[in-house]
Amino acid sequence: MxxxxxxxxxxxxxxxxxxxxxxxxxxxxxxxGQRPHTIVIACSDSRVIPEQIFDASLGELFVIRVAGNVLEEHQLGSVEYAAAHLGCELVIVLGHTRCGAVAAALGGHADGFIKSITDEIAAAIGEERDPLRACEKNVLFAVDRIRAEFAAHPEIEQVSVTGAVYDVLEGSVRFLD
Ligand SMILES: [Zn+2]
CATH class of the missing domain: 1.20.5 (Single alpha-helices involved in coiled-coils or other helix-helix interfaces)
Known part of the structure; x- marks a missing residue:
């Protein structure tokens, strides 16, 4: 087209x-003004649309999307803003099945700016070779990082952080803890 x-x-x-x-x-x-209740960190994959997946309306979800749902300072800044200033009470890191970024990290041959994403995922998954387990490890790595970064933040420490995996075929979300 x-x-x-x-x-x-x-x-x-x-x-x-x-x-x-x-x-x-x-x-x-x-x-x-907006008063979203939940922050969702999801992949940019066109099949992963948090508002549709959770049947949520305008103003309910504060969504951060980046390929591979990886975290760097911009994403952490977005989490901090939504939790401390908009009143979000829950953070969900949402990985998904058949993720191209996780597959690229497992393949180990990305270059350009993509490498900054796959390097982050590779650090999270270590020796794991199963794509689904790798996806889960990548999610839990981000969950741990958010918990650690904001452990001593007075306005964010009471926010719950959890991980989940979305199945792009079934449409179902499975929470990891
Ligand atoms: Zn993805």
């Missing part, structure tokens, strides 16, 4: 969205 056809397709989608049932909620949250 050509670029202008893609933009047209996106604009048509936006027009449908503007006219959708979300209009009242859009107005409410725009005028009164």
């Amino acid at each position: 050509k670029h202008d056809e893609l933009i047209l397709r996106l604009c048509e989608g936006n027009r449908r969205y503007i006219e959708s049932a979300d209009a009242a909620l859009r107005e409410e949250t725009a005028l009164n």
Whole structure:
């Protein structure tokens, strides 16, 4: 598809969205501010859409998406902001089955900026070679990091941090603890 056809397709989608049932909620949250209850750190994979997976409305989830659901300072800053300033009470690190970033880390031959992601995943999974177990280890690594980084943060220490894996075929979420 050509670029202008893609933009047209996106604009048509936006027009449908503007006219959708979300209009009242859009107005409410725009005028009164957002009060999301949960932070979700998920992969950028187009099959992993937290709002759809959890059937959540506008304003409910504070979503951070990055390939491989890895954590660096920008993501930690986003967690800190949402927990300390927006009042989120739960953080979910959401990995998923058939993740290309985890597969690339297992394959061990990424380059360019992608390597910064696969290096992070490789550090998390160690010697693990099973893709699902590797995905779980990558999630738990991020969970541990968030807990450690904010252990002494007065506004974040009472926030619960948990890990989960989304099955892109079944549509189900399995919590890891
Ligand atoms: Zn992924």
